[in-house]
Amino acid sequence: xxxxPDIVILNGKLITFDTAHPRAGALAISxxxxxxxxxxxxxxxxxxxKTRVIDAQGATVLPGFIDSHVHLFGGSVEMGYLDLYGxxxxxxxxxxxxxxxxxxxxxxxxxAVQADYxxxxxxxKTTRHDLDAMLPDRPxxxxxxxxxxIWANTKALELGGVLHGGTVDAGAQIVMGDDGLxxxxxxxxxxxxxxxxxxxxxxxxxxxxxxxxxPVPAPTxxxxxxxxxxxxxxxxxxxxxGITGLHLMDxxxxxxxxxxxxxxxxxxxxxxxxxxxYKSFDPLDRFEEAGEMRARxxxxxxxxxxxxxxxxxxxxxKTALMIAPYPGTDHIGDAVFEADHFNAACIRADAxxxxxxxxxxxxxxxxxxxxxxxxxxxxxxxxxxxxxxxHIEVLHPDDLPRFADLDVVASIQPGHAPFGGYFNPEGMDxxxxxHQIPLSFAWGDIRRSGAKVVFSTDWPVIPVDVMPNIKGAxxxxxxxxxxxxxxxxxxxxxxxxAGNAWVEFNEGRxxxxxxxxxxxxxxxxxxxxxxxPGHLGTTRAAFTLCGGRMTxxx
Numbered sequence: 001x002x003x004x005p006d007i008v009i010l011n012g013k014l015i016t017f018d019t020a021h022p023r024a025g026a027l028a029i030s031x032x033x034x035x036x037x038x039x040x041x042x043x044x045x046x047x048x049x050k051t052r053v054i055d056a057q058g059a060t061v062l063p064g065f066i067d068s069h070v071h072l073f074g075g076s077v078e079m080g081y082l083d084l085y086g087x088x089x090x091x092x093x094x095x096x097x098x099x100x101x102x103x104x105x106x107x108x109x110x111x112a113v114q115a116d117y118x119x120x121x122x123x124x125k126t127t128r129h130d131l132d133a134m135l136p137d138r139p140x141x142x143x144x145x146x147x148x149x150i151w152a153n154t155k156a157l158e159l160g161g162v163l164h165g166g167t168v169d170a171g172a173q174i175v176m177g178d179d180g181l182x183x184x185x186x187x188x189x190x191x192x193x194x195x196x197x198x199x200x201x202x203x204x205x206x207x208x209x210x211x212x213x214x215p216v217p218a219p220t221x222x223x224x225x226x227x228x229x230x231x232x233x234x235x236x237x238x239x240x241x242g243i244t245g246l247h248l249m250d251x252x253x254x255x256x257x258x259x260x261x262x263x264x265x266x267x268x269x270x271x272x273x274x275x276x277x278y279k280s281f282d283p284l285d286r287f288e289e290a291g292e293m294r295a296r297x298x299x300x301x302x303x304x305x306x307x308x309x310x311x312x313x314x315x316x317x318k319t320a321l322m323i324a325p326y327p328g329t330d331h332i333g334d335a336v337f338e339a340d341h342f343n344a345a346c347i348r349a350d351a352x353x354x355x356x357x358x359x360x361x362x363x364x365x366x367x368x369x370x371x372x373x374x375x376x377x378x379x380x381x382x383x384x385x386x387x388x389x390x391h392i393e394v395l396h397p398d399d400l401p402r403f404a405d406l407d408v409v410a411s412i413q414p415g416h417a418p419f420g421g422y423f424n425p426e427g428m429d430x431x432x433x434x435h436q437i438p439l440s441f442a443w444g445d446i447r448r449s450g451a452k453v454v455f456s457t458d459w460p461v462i463p464v465d466v467m468p469n470i471k472g473a474x475x476x477x478x479x480x481x482x483x484x485x486x487x488x489x490x491x492x493x494x495x496x497x498a499g500n501a502w503v504e505f506n507e508g509r510x511x512x513x514x515x516x517x518x519x520x521x522x523x524x525x526x527x528x529x530x531x532x533p534g535h536l537g538t539t540r541a542a543f544t545l546c547g548g549r550m551t552x553x554x
Contacts, residue, residue, distance in 0.1 A: 004048025005030040006548060007519075010040045012056030013527050015490075016513035017063060017498040027061070029519040032548040037513055054543055060528040062493060063511050064244025064520035064546060065466050066500035069357075069390060069411055069456035071250050072272065073227070073258075074147070076234025077205040078113045078460045084142060085114035089121055094134045101135055109156060109198040110135065113460065115142040116424065117149070117316045123427070126151045127177070128184030141195050145423065145461055147209075148314045149185060150192035157182050160194035170280050171313060171334035187317050188334075201227060209250035212277030219254065228258050232267050239269040239551035241466045242522035242541030247456070247504060249308055249357065249390065251275040253289075256297050256304065263301035269544075269551040271520075273504055275306040275357065280337045284348050291352060300518070300547070305505075307349040309358045310336045312365035315393060315431045320362035323396060326431055333362050342368060343375040350376035350385060355505075357388040357411065363396040363436065370402045377406065386503055391416070391458075392446065394432065395439040403451035409503055410446045410453045414473035414492075415462040417441035418482070421472045421537075422462045425479055437481040443473065444485035454503050455495040466496065471537035489528065489536075519548035 005028035014024040016037065026043035028036040036043060047053060082100040087093055101110050119142075120126050131140055131153035139156035143149075157163040163182050165174050172188035186192035189210040196203040196210070204215040204227060219227065238246065248255070256274040274297065276290035293304040313319025313334055318326050321333040337345070349356050356376075360369040366389060373387050388409045393416070403410055418425035418441070432440065439445060447453045455473065457464050473487040487495075501511025510518040523543040531539060544552035 003030065004051050005035055005046055007052045007054065007545070008043050008047045009054045009056055009061055009521065009523060010044055011058060012061035012523065013058060013529070014061045014513055015493060017494060018512045018514040021514070024513065027513055027521070029521070029545070029548045032519055034513060034515055034517045034519050034521075036515055054523060056523050059526055059542065060524040061513065062242075062522050062524065063497040063501070063513055064522050064544065065242045065496050066245035066247070066504070066511070067238070067243050067456045067459065067464060067466070068247040068454050068500040068503060069249050069413060070246050070459045070464060071147070071209065072234055072246055072248050073205040073208065073231060073255055074250070075460035075464060076230045076237075077201050078143075079233060079237065080200070080230075082110070082112035083114050084112050084119065085145075088116060088119055090130065090133065093119065097134045097140065101138060101140070107200070109139045109141060109159060109195070111199050112140075112142040114145050115151065117144060118424070118427065126184065128152060128154050128157060128182065131184060139198065144316070146314045146316060147461060148319060149187050149317050150195060151184050152186060152192075152195050153184065156195055157184065159198055162186070162191070162194050166194065171319060171336040187319055188313055201230065204254070205230070206250070208248075208252040208255050208277055212252055212279050212282070214252050214254040224258065228262055228267070231258060232262065235269040236551070238464055239544045239546070240541065241464060242524070242544050242552070243270055243464065243466065244520035244522070244544065244546040244551070245271045245500065245504075245510070247273045247306075247500070248275060249458070251277050251304075251308065253293060256293060256302060259302045260297060260299070263299060268301050270546060271301050273306060274302065274304050275308040276304060276354075277308045278345055278349070280341065284344060287348050287352060290349065290354055294354070306355045306357055309342070309345065309356065311342065311358055311360040311369050312336055312362050314361055318431060320394065321365035321368070322362040322394065323364045323367070324433060327429070327433060332364065335365075335368075339368050339371065342372045346372035346376040347379045350387070351380050355386055355388070357390055359390045361391045361393045363394045363399070366392055366395055367399050370399060370406060370408065373406055373408055382407075386505065388503065393441055394436050395442055395446075397439055400439065400442070400445060400449050403446060404449050408451065410443075410451050411456060411503075412443050412446070412453060413456055413458045413462070413469070414443065414476070415457060415469045417472070417476065417485070419477040419479045419485075421468065421477060425477070434481065438483050440482065442483065442485060443487060445483065447487070447491065452499070452503070453495050454499045455492065456500075467539050468537035470496065471534065474536060475533035489533070493528075519545055521545045525554070
């Protein structure tokens with residue numbers, strides 16, 4: 001080597017995901033790329049006087065983690081809001097909420113996140129009156145973990161102009177009370193968007209999810225600065241967990257512009273793919289915008305090329321679209337798209353060479369999504385499309401083999417499952433039939449079917465923390481009725497690194513510790529292969545490098 005490398009990592013347990021050389025002890029980095037992989041003795045000899053030497057101390061070294069399903073802008077902003085995770089009942093909630101209100105006297109709308117659907121107690125629905133009792137004199141609203149429901153007090157509903165109801169998109173609902181006024185429960189983005197406009201960032205952080213269009217009114221220069229500051233904090237938080245790449249699952253040109261500016265300014269700790277978000281009310285011609293985004297954003301740090309759609313809501317609010325009605329009801333959930341429109345959208349996007357990612361949780365939503373991808377294949381011919389289905393929480397047995405048959409990728413978040421370790425598993429019998437449970441959250445069954453499986457968090461639905469999510473996959477809780485879906489450690493790590501590089505069509509440039517690859521690397525705190533599976537969640541990143549640049553150091 002003519003010139004000494006910039007960085008060498010020695011004494012590691014490298015899991016390279018390079019099939020020719022799956023294991024190594026050290027690597028060298030130069031000019032943002034991995035320039036050598038081998039033994040510690042060989043790599044040490046390459047180091048010069050100015051080479052930074054990192055001693056991995058026998059810990060695992062991996063390609064940088066890629067979280068292939070996040071809401072970066074929203075997650076970044078929510079780091080500054082009141083977190084109600086694990087707090088239940090008026091006696092616990094009220095003092096916490098009032099203390100937060102006292103600490104933030106100038107907030108137009110006090111906002112909290114991670115409020116459980118049973119935050120007022122098991123089996124009880126939250127209403128505006130419950131929130132009024134906690135905070136009667138100021139607007140107050142709370143997000144559910146899944147981000148498909150907001151509960152708001154009377155002042156917040158008045159502030160948003162929805163106390164008396166309003167017009168919403170297909171699949172959304174402003175739940176009305178017996179008194180003819182809004183109950184306080186706002187289901188799906190178009191129902192709660194009027195309330196979000198009064199948060200710190202005026203709803204700009206959620207515009208890519210709610211409308212898929214740029215924020216209205218157009219952000220000022222000051223707004224852009226505030227938004228970039230928030231995203232920078234969020235990216236640094238991601239890097240602290242070993243993440244070097246992100247696939248955003250909401251998007252608009254505004255968010256891509258912010259990320260592009262941040263990359264040019266040297267403020268980006270992670271690479272990011274920003275999708276075009278196609279909504280159910282959009283005409284097919286709006287896909288021209290997806291083509292514009294793909295052509296405009298093409299760097300290694302910020303790129304597009306993906307279309308995101310939603311087919312349904314979530315199980316907890318009974319908005320996920322099911323084949324059979326929910327237990328004790330005649331309600332099958334809410335279809336965001338009509339089947340014909342969705343199929344036409346898939347055909348158009350696929351014909352343009354776009355990758356498609358569709359949120360589909362209920363068994364009917366999953367079936368219709370696969371039908372749409374099949375329609376695209378039938379119309380345009382089969383290609384290496386790598387279309388994705390996001391979440392896949394309730395799967396009908398007939399649709400299990402279709403993933404492999406159609407070459408569709410299963411994009412899964414282990415921590416979302418009742419046995420994933422984050423959410424209270426109680427109450428599933430209220431929203432699912434016994435016959436649905438065996439193939440619910442069926443990561444293992446899907447992988448064994450031959451389908452490609454990639455892992456992510458859907459931050460901020462759950463924390464972006466990689467290792468607790470990996471623990472949930474490798475050592476899930478054992479719950480009655482659910483099949484064992486545990487994953488091997490190697491399969492799980494692959495689905496978080498090389499697999500996610502593959503699904504973004506970058507398997508030739510990242511996702512492996514191999515000479516010539518991007519120097520996206522994480523040095524862990526432990527040798528993961530010696531950690532008891534149930535304790536994997538306690539490990540974390542010691543060093544994170546993105547393009548050879550140190551983005552996190554414990």
